[in-house]
Amino acid sequence: MKNLKLKSARAALDLSQQDLADKVGVSRQTINAIEKGDYNPTINLCIAICRVLGKTLDELFWDEEQ
Amino acid sequence: MATKGDKTMKKSIKITLIVIAAALIWIASALVVIIRETESQQTYMTLEEGLIETATTSRFGYFVPVGDECEFSIKTDCPADITSDIKIFIGSKENEPVYTASGVKTNSTVTTGKLAVGNQDVYISFELEDSDNIQVEENCQVKYTIDIKSQNYTLFKNILFAIIVIIVIPLAIFLFYLFNKSKNYEKGYDERQVKVRGIAYMNALFAAIVSALGLGVLSLILDTYPLSTSDTTFAIIMISFATFAIFADKNDAYLGLRGSRRPLAILFGIAGFLNLLGPAIDFITDIRNNSDTVYFSIICGICLLAVSIEMFIKMAREKKEALADEES
Known part of the structure; x- marks a missing residue:
């Protein structure tokens, strides 16, 4: 399932996938895979992404519908 | 409290010591190989077509390498009126034979003496002749028992290999340690x-x-x-x-x-x-x-x-x- 929240949060800060990847310390493809829903990141990576984007875990990774 | 670096260092030292111990054991076994003389090996060949050429190294799979020097003892067992011409070639069947024995009678044994084979393939050909010196073409029951003694002079090779093992493996482990220590690798x-x-x-x-x-x-x-x-x-x-x-x-x-x-x-x-x-x-x-x-x-x-x-x-x-x- 696509993670549109992450994509929009990233876009709001005008960051490319590569920019976010560099800040978090992962590859661009990993960010791409998370956004596309192809990869479930570990909690550590989720926290790192949240910190860079200034969001909480709930805001980026919690899906009410599930 | 031990840091992660200290732990890695201790682990690296342990591995290096284990490898050095393994290398020493290897050298000891290499020295054993140096002084080892291959014991006599025995096989039987039944001649069917009058002439058989056999690469002994492939036929005697347990006899690899043949060695630097080889000594063959060949015993023939064939009908009384048939004699054998035995030739031994080294390297290729096309080469000049290094050993030739003509008119070998049944139940007799020929010994080649030490042949410098230098770890190359050894080919033995047998030609059968009847009492009129005519080559026997048809099948007949002939059995050759071949004893081989070989000796390896691999001192230089073994020591060289041991030196390489001693130098290269700890070096590789040291490089591995450096590689692991590097922060870049952690983020690789x-x-x-x-x-x-x-x-x-x-x-x-x-x-x-x-x-x-x-x-x-x-x-x-x-x-x-x-x-x-x-x-x-x-x-x-x-x-x-x-x-x-x-x-x-x-x-x-x-x-x-x-x-x-x-x-x-x-x-x-x-x-x-x-x-x-x-x-x-x-x-x-x-x-x-x-x-x-x-x-x-x-x-x-x-x-x-x-x-x-x-x-x-x-x-x-x-x-x-x-x-x-x-x-x-």
Whole structure:
């Protein structure tokens, strides 16, 4: 399932996938895979992404519908 | 409290000590090999077509290497009116025989004395003649019992190998330690890449098993299996490596976070091309006469080219994907 929240949060800060990847310390493809829903990141990576984007875990990774 | 660096250092020292101990054990066993003289080996050959030429190294599979010096004792057991001419060739059947015995009668034993075979193939030919000195062509019951004693003078080779082991392995471990110590390495792959690489290693292992089984079956089916044992091993490694590299790269995990794909793709491409160039020259011009390595080169070439092509395709897709992200 696509993670549109992450994509929009990233876009709001005008960051490319590569920019976010560099800040978090992962590859661009990993960010791409998370956004596309192809990869479930570990909690550590989720926290790192949240910190860079200034969001909480709930805001980026919690899906009410599930 | 011990830091992570201290722990790594202790671990590294432990591994180095284990390897040095292993190297010392190896040297001891190498010295044992030096003074070991191969005991007499015995086999039986039944002559069926009047003339048999046998590569003893392949026939006596347990007798490899033959040794630097060899001594043959050949006992014949054949009908009383038949005599044998025995010739021994070293290296090739086309060479001049290094030993010849004519008119060997039944139940007699000829001893060659020490022959300098230098670890080469040894061929023994037997020609049968009847009492009128006419070569026997039809089948007859003849049995040869061959005793072989060989001696290896591999002191230099063994010590050289031991020195290489002693120097190279601790050096490799030291480099491994430095590599692990480096912060760049810790950040070399992200968590998804590590996971993918694990799956890639598993696939590479399966590929190695399947290719080993496949080549093993081929060697049984084909009359003339084109790969030597070492070539087969390297071919399996190449197939396994290609599987790993292609799977890992396809899933973005072959290169680390700072790796650059282009130089590697070019390098693999050139290596693959050069590997295929040799067999192609052989095929077109027949200039080189090293057909033993042709099939191995073809396997290596195909594997390396496959990795290279996959990397170029991946590079193009990556570029497209990154551009699409920039635009969105």
